[in-house]
Each structure stands twice: as structure tokens, then as C-alpha cells.
Amino acid sequence: xxxxxxxxxxxxxxxxxxxxxxxxxxxxxxxxxxxxxxxxxxxxxxxxxxxxxxxxxxxxxxxxxxxxxxxxxxxxxxxxxxxxxxxxxxxxxxxxxxxxxxxxxxxxxxxxxxxxxxxxxxxxxxxxxxxxxxxxxxxxxxxxxxx
Amino acid sequence: xxxxxxxxxxxxxxxxxxxxxxxxxxxxxxxxxxxxxxxxxxxxxxxxxxxxxxxxxxxxxxxxxxxxxxxxxxxxxxxxxxxxxxxxxxxxxxxxxxxxxxxxxxxxxxxxxxxxxxxxxxxxxxxxxxxxxxxxxxxxxxxxxxxxxxxxxxxxxxxxxxxxxxxxxxxxxxxxxxxxxxxxxxxxxxxxxxxxxxxxxxxxxxxxxxxxxxxxxxxxxxx
Numbered sequence: 001x002x003x004x005x006x007x008x009x010x011x012x013x014x015x016x017x018x019x020x021x022x023x024x025x026x027x028x029x030x031x032x033x034x035x036x037x038x039x040x041x042x043x044x045x046x047x048x049x050x051x052x053x054x055x056x057x058x059x060x061x062x063x064x065x066x067x068x069x070x071x072x073x074x075x076x077x078x079x080x081x082x083x084x085x086x087x088x089x090x091x092x093x094x095x096x097x098x099x100x101x102x103x104x105x106x107x108x109x110x111x112x113x114x115x116x117x118x119x120x121x122x123x124x125x126x127x128x129x130x131x132x133x134x135x136x137x138x139x140x141x142x143x144x145x146x147x
Numbered sequence: 148x149x150x151x152x153x154x155x156x157x158x159x160x161x162x163x164x165x166x167x168x169x170x171x172x173x174x175x176x177x178x179x180x181x182x183x184x185x186x187x188x189x190x191x192x193x194x195x196x197x198x199x200x201x202x203x204x205x206x207x208x209x210x211x212x213x214x215x216x217x218x219x220x221x222x223x224x225x226x227x228x229x230x231x232x233x234x235x236x237x238x239x240x241x242x243x244x245x246x247x248x249x250x251x252x253x254x255x256x257x258x259x260x261x262x263x264x265x266x267x268x269x270x271x272x273x274x275x276x277x278x279x280x281x282x283x284x285x286x287x288x289x290x291x292x293x294x295x296x297x298x299x300x301x302x303x304x305x306x307x308x309x310x311x312x313x314x315x316x317x318x319x320x321x322x323x324x325x326x327x328x329x330x331x332x333x334x335x336x337x338x339x340x341x342x343x344x345x346x347x348x349x350x351x352x353x354x355x356x357x358x359x360x361x362x363x364x365x366x367x368x369x370x
Contacts, residue, residue, distance in 0.1 A: 039287025040295075052174045060171070081156060085163030092168025096175070107295055130157055 006129045007072040010083065010122060014069035017118040020111050021065055024058035040107030049100045057097070061115060064090055068122055080129045087123035094119050192277060193233050197240055199273040202319070204236075205246035209343055211239075211367045213350075213360075214248045216327050216337040217279075219262040220255040220290070224336045225283040227355045232280075234357045239364060246343060249275060250323040252335060256290035264311035265303045267319045271310065278303045340367050 024045065027034045034041045044050065050057055064086060071083035094116045101108045198206060213235075217224040239245035251267060253259035262282050269278040281302035287293025299308045310316065330339055330349055339347035340363050350363045 039291045039293040042285055048179045049175055051178060052171055053178060057175075077156070081160055081163070084157070084160035085167060088160060088164030089167030089171070092164060093171040093175075096168070096172045100175075107293075107297065126160075127157075130153065130160065133153075133156075 001128060001132065003075055003129060003132050006125050006132060007075065010125050010129075011069055011072035013118050013122045013125070014065045014072060017115055017122070018062055018065035018069065020115050020118070021058050021061035024111055025056060025062055028056055028058060034111075037110050038108055040101070041109040041111060044101055044107055044109035044112065049097065061090075064119075077133060080126070080133055084123075084126040084130055087119060087126040090119045091123045192280065193236050194276050194280065197236065199270075199276055201270045201273070202249045202251075202267070202275055203246055204249070204276045205240040206243045207246065207343075209240070209243055209246040211244060211364060212246045212248060212341060212343045212347070213364065214250055214326075214339040214347060216250045216252055216323075216330070216332045216339075217335045218252050218255050218259050219266065219279065219282050219294075220259045220286065221335045222286065222289075223355060225286045227336045228280065228283045230355055231357045231360060235360070235364070244368060245364060249279060250326055251279075251320065252323060252327055252332075253320070258287075258290050258292065258294040261299065261311070262294045263320065264316050265299045265307050267316050268310040268313065269303045269307035270319070271315075272304075272307065274303070274307070278307065338363075340364065342367065342370070 024034075026032070028045065028050075034045065036042065045058075052060060067086050068083060071079040071086070073079075094112075097112060098108075098116060101112065194204070197204060200207065217227075235245065235247070240247060249266075251263040253263045266275050266278040266282065269275050282294075282298075285293070285298060285302065296308065327337075330337075330347070332349075336352070336355075338350040338352060338360060340350050341347040350360060352359050
């Protein structure tokens with residue numbers, strides 16, 4: 001898999017994640033009724049865990065996805081490192097939030113689960129990008145190298 | 148890129164991830180602990196300033212009493228509460244003309260029972276109507292398990308949650324069921340109306356909007 005393919009997949013996932021986070025920000029700001037199959041979204045979104053230092057978690061997620069999208073635009077090492085750091089950090093925080101939903105609130109938010117899946121896939125792509133960066137480009141391998 | 152260089156990059160990314168994730172978790176825990184230590188002010192409610200006593204809302208000297216039979220899981224009851232209840236509170240209850248008594252029923256399932264017991268228990272703290280309003284606002288799918296301990300704690304408070312199996316709560320629930328049977332209530336929401344202390348009559352409800360109940364209130368006030 002090439003770095004370009006991984007960047008395209010990352011960009012697509014980041015857009016999907018930003019859409020989910022953007023919807024949750026919109027619901028929070030407008031007070032609209034949240035679409036929710038489990039019925040737990042409202043409870044989770046209005047809990048004390050829905051904010052970090054006064055900033056809505058959904059807004060943090062939106063910013064995070066935009067950062068991940070930005071890292072997909074660049075092919076350099078810095079972009080790969082930032083993507084890996086942000087995506088893995090997001091996986092750690094998402095795992096904590098999943099624990100909070102199940103163990104402390106007793107309700108699960110569908111949208112959070114979708115975001116968890118997206119961020120996990122993005123982190124896997126980020127790790128693959130680090131591996132792809134390690135491999136020398138095919139054009140640089142000469143017959144003599146492999147002999 | 149060498150293998151050691153790759154490991155170094157992975158290590159840098161992991162350290163960054165741990166710092167980011169750890170900071171967010173720490174800030175979240177801190178915020179939650181502060182929230183628990185100093186509960187926020189309750190949101191302004193349409194019930195603010197209106198006297199409550201057990202299952203009754205409004206002045207005990209109000210000339211008319213409306214009895215509401217409802218299941219806290221019933222979506223039509225929630226709709227009535229959203230569409231009509233605020234108007235009744237503004238136009239009649241707050242003016243001292245109407246008193247509303249809640250007769251909770253729990254025929255839809257276990258979530259109804261848990262919610263109702265807790266709401267009735269909150270009645271001893273004269274907060275039943277706040278809990279009823281809060282639960283309707285957060286109503287989930289029927290028997291989906293939406294009436295969680297966390298929700299009840301948040302809406303009703305730990306004292307009401309702890310008291311929900313008390314004998315007086317059970318007695319109140321049984322009293323509501325008896326009253327509903329005696330009135331021939333077959334579904335919810337259902338209403339009875341009458342002069343306070345007088346005989347109650349069932350209100351035929353043609354609409355869940357204010358127009359469905361206002362004529363009966365006006366007629367009883369005028370009688």
C-alpha cells in the first residue's frame with residue numbers, strides 16, 4: 001500500500017469523523033433533538049464528561065479530525081508523526097470515554113461508537129504510514145541490491 | 148530510513164500520544180470531580196416558584212383540580228407534557244386557578260416502574276413534578292433500559308433513588324392504580340377534572356395540544 005493511498009484513506013476517514021463531531025457540536029449548540037438508536041446519546045452528551053476544561057468533547061473531536069485531515073495533505077515525516085501522535089492519543093482518550101459511558105454513566109452514545117471506530121482505523125492507517133515511510137521506494141532498488 | 152530510525156519515530160509518536168491522551172483524560176477527570184463537588188445550579192424551569200406537595204402541583208386552594216394519569220415511558224404523555232403542560236402552568240397553575248395531581252402508572256414495563264418509583268419518592272421532597280418533567284425530556288425508547296441509575300441520580304438525586312422501594316412509595320403506586328381502575332382509565336395520558344375537593348369527571352381528550360384540555364378547564368372554572 002502506498003503512502004498516497006493511505007493519505008487518501010486517512011482524509012476520507014477524517015471527513016467522516018469531522019461530520020460526526022460536527023453534528024454533535026451542532027446538536028449541542030442548537031439544542032436540537034439528537035438522532036440516537038440506543039437512546040443514550042442525550043444522557044452522555046449532557047453528562048459532566050461531555051466537556052474537558054469547559055470545551056465540549058465534540059468540539060475537541062472536530063478539531064482533532066481537522067488536524068488529521070491536514071496531516072493527510074502532506075507526505076513528509078512531520079505529517080506522519082503528527083498523524084500518528086494525534087490518532088493514537090485520540091484512541092487512548094476514546095477508550096477512556098468508552099469506559100466512562102459503560103461503567104460510570106451506564107449509557108452508550110451511538111455517535112461516540114462511530115467516532116471510536118473511525119479514530120481506531122485512522123490510528124491503524126497512521127501506523128501503516130510510518131511503516132511505509134520506512135520501506136525504500138521501489139524505484140531505488142536496483143538489481144544489484146537484491147543480488 | 149533505518150529500522151532504528153523507524154523505531155525512534157514510532158517512539159516519538161507514542162510519547163506524543165500518551166501525553167495528548169493522558170492530558171485529556173486528566174482534564175476530564177478533574178472536571179468531573181469538580182462537577183461532583185459543586186453541583187451546578189439547576190436550569191430554570193417552568194415550575195420555578197410554583198408550590199408542590201407530594202404528587203400535587205399548584206396552590207392547594209386552587210378552585211379546580213386536574214388529575215393526570217400517565218406512564219413515564221408513554222410517548223404521548225411526553226408529547227402532552229411538551230406541548231400542553233407549559234401552557235397550563237402559565238395560564239392556570241401559576242395564576243392559582245388550577246392544581247394538577249400526578250397519578251403515575253407503570254404498565255409499559257420495567258423502565259416505567261423504575262422511573263415512576265423514583266419520581267414518587269421525589270414527591271416527599273416536593274420535587275415530583277421536576278423529576279417527571281426531567282424524565283419526559285430525556286425519554287428513550289420503550290424498555291430500552293434508558294432509565295439508568297445514572298439518569299435517575301441526575302434527574303431525581305440520590306435521596307429519591309434510595310427511597311424508591313420504600314413502603315410509602317409502593318402504597319402511593321398502588322393508590323394510583325386503584326384510582327385509575329376506578330376511573331376506568333384505559334390508556335395514557337388520561338385526565339379527570341373537577342372542583343377541588345369535589346367529584347372528578349373524566350375528560351375526553353381529542354388532542355394532545357392545549358386545545359384538548361382547555362375547554363374542560365374553562366368549563367369547570369366557570370361552573
